[in-house]
Amino acid sequence: MTAPRDPVAVLRVLAVDDEAPALDELTYLLDRHPAVGEVIGASDATEALRLLAERPVDAAFLDISMPGLTGMELATVLSRYASPPALVFVTAHDDRAVQAFEVGAVDYLLKPLREQRLAQAVNRIVARRPAASSGSDAAPAASVPDSAPGETPPLHAPAHRTHDDTADLETSVIPVERGGVTSLIQRSSVSWVEAVGDYARLHTESGEYLVRVTLSTLAERWAEAGFARIHRSYLVALPMVTGLRSAGTGTRVLLRAHGRTPEVELPVSRRQVRELKDRLVRDPLRSFRSGRGDGRGGSP
Template sequence: MNDNPDTLTVLAVDDEPPALDELAYLLRRRDEIVSVHTAGDATTALRLLRDGGIDAVFLDINMPGLDGLELAGILRNFAQPPSVVFVTAHDDRAVAAFDLGAVDYLLKPLREERLAEAVRRIAERRRAGADNTPAPAASDEVIPVELGGVTTLVPRSSVRWVEADGDYARLHTATGSHLVRIPISTLESRWADAGFLRVHRSFLVALPLVTGIRSVGSGLVVCLRPEGDQQVVELPVSRRHTRELKDRLIRGPMQTWTSR
């Protein structure tokens, strides 16, 4: 890696020459990037990466032989692994990508403003490493959401509750909702340490926002603190989740999970 945290040497990897040429062209337009290497397959990419000097890899996922996710898994074992940004036409591999520590996840066709955001994230992580301080975005996972050809990054900290929708999940925030191709069971496991709790087979809630529970008919609902012009949100609590919810609330969620 180069020693200047304000400049980047990057590697673009894609098995489709037109896509690789476009990615390299867009990367070379960024002032922060001083050098762009290219590779048409993971084997070539790995050889370049083992030679050192690469700060970040912009990596396609679907490639013959070793695919992008497998290559990223190998890079995690490097003494100084480069930052990884996935560039793909598929929006259903984001969970696996972020499990591998990806800095960002870009959907094709690439938009310059999203590429600029990914470069900014890499630069922040580089500067944070140089200062021996944690990267600003490291504690808050982001979920890429595609709507009408536009990719929006939804921070986990903005999610108030999650609603199951078949094999999908709907993320509810103060400004709207976003459908993502991630099962609610996956988010339940991933976000447990961030203060999210399953209260019903269809609902996962952010415990720091819970203001209480109350009886409605023969069942219970959990109440979430309103934000902005929103009304108080009430979601059903199933019998099998009631005890854990009460135990977690008694332990003081506001003190325990304030850094969602």
């Protein structure tokens, strides 16, 4: 039985899939969610763009493999709108999550769809909407269970959020997979990152996640958001740094405990020590300067 809709907290959603049965299922499941007020279906990207020209939507649920303009290409177009809709990919392909991350997707759902998992994606969209907006943005969605046993729980407000993360939070996410479910983790929940060959292991407030992105790529993308490469194997979030200490002939950085992540020490390569000290002094994202640290830190 469909839960009663909140007449204020409703979303207008676009669903796009070139396979009629899949589109029917997607629109049916979306329509059952109490936060969804209207579902507009489109069988391809061209039809989707025509519909969007007539009326804007709050969110777009997109298949990836479609004839003509693909779902990923459509998402790129939508992301350039002045007020882009929240993007969710619904696909049978589990190897496109990195691209989803690059276009700022809120979630990445694998077919066959599960209603509970779809509800998580809708809840994330509602949670990210400005509370002060008028009309349908004014109230949260009706209550829906956050997750089923064994599924990745939905994202919550990060424990530490820098001003840079706030500014570009819509794209500051990275896909992770656990138990066959691909979810998007907030960058601001990451304490440090460890290189594992061509992969990277994210150490976050909720656990560890292995992702198909190199440490060099993350270091380049996240440098302006308060992350520093301290070693060929490690990248750290500056707001988590509590200090540096000498260890024999080397230097180690101290990171405070964060969620499930205990306090940790990581080696700093000799050529990175000076740059790290300079960033800790001048970087406004440093924890003790922004009031999030414990007052320790800086030079040993």
